Amino acid sequence: MTPDVEQEETLVSLLILLTAGTGLVDAVCYIGLGHVFTANMTGNLVLLGFASAGTFGLSLTRSLTALAGFLIGALIGGRIAAKVAPIASSRWMSTAFSFEAILLLGGTLTAIGYRSKTGEELRTYAIILLTALAMGVRNATVRKLAVPDLTTTVLTLTVTGLAADSSLAGGTNPRWRRRILSIVCMVTGAALGALLVRHSLALALAAATCLTLCAVAARQRARTVGDRVG
Numbered sequence: 001m002t003p004d005v006e007q008e009e010t011l012v013s014l015l016i017l018l019t020a021g022t023g024l025v026d027a028v029c030y031i032g033l034g035h036v037f038t039a040n041m042t043g044n045l046v047l048l049g050f051a052s053a054g055t056f057g058l059s060l061t062r063s064l065t066a067l068a069g070f071l072i073g074a075l076i077g078g079r080i081a082a083k084v085a086p087i088a089s090s091r092w093m094s095t096a097f098s099f100e101a102i103l104l105l106g107g108t109l110t111a112i113g114y115r116s117k118t119g120e121e122l123r124t125y126a127i128i129l130l131t132a133l134a135m136g137v138r139n140a141t142v143r144k145l146a147v148p149d150l151t152t153t154v155l156t157l158t159v160t161g162l163a164a165d166s167s168l169a170g171g172t173n174p175r176w177r178r179r180i181l182s183i184v185c186m187v188t189g190a191a192l193g194a195l196l197v198r199h200s201l202a203l204a205l206a207a208a209t210c211l212t213l214c215a216v217a218a219r220q221r222a223r224t225v226g227d228r229v230g
Contacts, residue, residue, distance in 0.1 A: 025104075027193025
């Protein structure tokens, strides 16, 4: 296996790992923080529309907080790519994902001892904001990477491609393994998150933080190998 192929496979594995982390984060926010998404902005915008119509159990301000945090995070991720990538192209991805991990760690620490009840509003919004910032940074980074079928947060096109490009539809089944694996990882992450949220929001966020740190470590290792070969 050539170094380029190995690095590409490492990147694919890294993004699939982050996809599982998305399931964890959205489980925390949707189940534990009052029906809001901080990773999936399509879902969050739909909930924002429902909330603006006065749908019971939904919060307009929480959805707006998630949207604002995500946009700011995406802005930060874009700036990291614009500033770091031209100077150290092999380092910008690690920088971005490390920043994401720091934000998720902040959310984890904020969520320690959290209970969904009156008097926890400040912590609720802090967790929403921190996780939305983290997911915004990630999405900006993954967007720049532009790896097909691995957006890590929205799998609508992945599911569509799995069916539309299949042999049943007259296609050639391109990248079917990564498509299926990303779907499985998202579902698994969400299921694990739902189980962990029953015990602690912090526990679920800690798991998401660990997955991001594993992704950073994998990227660092791949970069080190590439530097040695180069």
